[in-house]
Amino acid sequence: MSDLPLIQADRAVPPPAATTTTRGRGRRLRLLSRTDRVVITLMVLVPLLLVVGLVWLPAAATVLLSGTDWDGIGPLGEIDWVGLKNYDDVVNIYPPFVPAVQNNLLWLAALFVVATPFGMFLAVLLDKELRGSRFYQTALYLPVVLSLALIGFVWQLIYSRDQGLLNALLGSQTDWYGDPNVNIWAVLFAAGWRHVGYIMLLYLAGLKGVDPSLREAAAVDGSSEASTFFRVVFPVMRPINIIVLVVTVIESLRAFDLVWVINKGRNGLELLSALVTQNVVGEASRIGFGSALATIMLVVSLVFITLYLFTVMREDRR
């Protein structure tokens, strides 16, 4: 890289602080001019304000609101504090809650065990420079690019019980979207369909970055294709693997769009995110109750975020 000589040149030259030393009678040298400090302060402050205002304050407000029974109408002064009643209701008398937690876990398991490995597998295949690999890449990545409304519509055409493609082909009468024992799998298939393309692209980019000499060395040492991948390529790709893992967890926690397009997250397709939206966003406006659900979701996410940060920081310390 060309910045190496730059650094060495810098080392030879004394710190570029001539302008500040003439004025600065303080004990230590001021290395930054006033403009620099203003600019840097601004650059820290603006993003900080944005993050605090758009992320932390709403999150804190959600936690606070989860202790109230606000219905979204009227001044804030009219909000009544109800303590932990919303949490009590969520756990004890709200029937969709337990299926939602189960479905979220199922979603995570399905993406982690099936979709992600399959996406990685496809990436490895495409990395072999097959003929027409561009075409496969595009075809597999297309679902990620399509708009959600369109995806919901496409799958509605396939899964519809009376008029759908799948039942017409199979000659069956399966109620793909309506039968609560079947619909979650139907949706997981559609979700996996998107997820595979996403992971494939991420992983393919990673594979292209692996130094070819490593593979050559392994081949020279007589390593088979499979063991080259598992013993050499896979460990080298550790940063990408971590990204893929994080993407998978995030995707399953924020899974929402498909079930919402299909039936607004009801009848076997309950997900925590859909329940939050049902309660908060729609006409229902059970802000307090929905906030309690959102807080539960936040706590679950925090567990994964903490685990991730813990791993990454341990990595850095090494």
Added chain:
Amino acid sequence: MSRPRSQAEYLARLVPPSVAGLNRRSLLAGAAGAGALLGTGLLAGCGSDSDSGGADAKTVSLGSNQSDPKPKDVIAKVMDGFKTSTGVQANINTVDHNTFQENINNYLQGKPDDVFMWFAGYRMRFFAAKGLAGDLSDVWGKLSGYSDAFKKASTGDDGKQYFVPASYYPWAVFYRKSVWQQRGYQVPKTLDELNNLGAQMKKDGLNPIAFADKDGWPAMGTFDILNLRINGYQFHVDLMAGKEAWTSDKVKKVFDTWAGLLPIHQPDSLGRTWQEAAQSLQQKKSGMYLLGLFVAQQFNNDEQDDLDFFTFPEVDSTIGAKALDAPIDGYMMARKPKSETAAKKLLEYVGSKDAANITVKNDPSTLVANTGADTSGYTALQKKAAELVGSATEIAQFLDRDTRPDFASTVMIPALQQFIKDPKDISGLLTSIENQKKSIFTS
């Protein structure tokens, strides 16, 4: 590698040689400026986006939820009529029907249009009580042609009027005349006759009653009509208001009766939209369908004459079969319209028989609320529907308009779907509804 000794040095390293010629300070300042600009732009974007509509009384804005092509066209024609008659221009902001409904809280608390479209029922009274709607008592003083039932449906809890009815449609059991003539089916008058008819249709290879509940609300229509037939209007209203217990034997009987009827309903309803169910009726695969008059939208023009209906049969002879769901659509005024005179002028016009006449002429799938309107243009189906509603002793609005929306959408939709999935555990389901109802209605 050596660490930079100062921040300036560190920053200097980040600048690639290709742009090093550029003054880095101005570059950084520019980036920060762009960030700040983006920030304020975002925040400003959250505020008002249009202040058009004008402060003068020559224009008035209307928030319309009539997003389907035909009703949208009718609204445009009514507003043209308004302009010709008063000289005031009405600007229509059309929003998708469901989106409008889901955003109504934010809409009304933000900067709503001067006049907006809404429904009669609990939700209208709720907004009136919260001070989010304008008092229209003086407009009602100038309106004529409305029956007392409509005036009552337009009145808030404080006895003032907040709503101008425009149109309504009844819920009934629809069928195709040609199919019934061919097979010799008779309109059932009692529950037993309905069950027998259903059994006969099954034998003939039809789905007796088309049914769909993927979206959650159509099954509310079935619950409403059964509750009205079994327990009567007053009990229904009290149940919706949270005053009666869902665990009572009366409600249990509704679900028991429904469970008895489920075998003659189209199976797998939870994956089907009402449009698909209506098409099964249209394609002569189903014998009948309990739905609103809007079912006609799924029929071709030349099939409209083949469509007929009857009101849901009697279950209890002491209650009769005179009550029904007939939701009323209409107009309300924002709490602080930009020009109250113009807004009231518009409301007066949409409540007039002139506006009703325009609607009759252009839309065959709805009935107008104003009895002064010239209804000679009604189709046979419309005439019959108007007679049905006219002869009704009591009119309910529909479950999600008659009760708290949070209760309807977050409790009743999952509960009814649960019932359709598993009709056996009725008491467990009713206990769950009652527990949630207590929690919601006390808050």
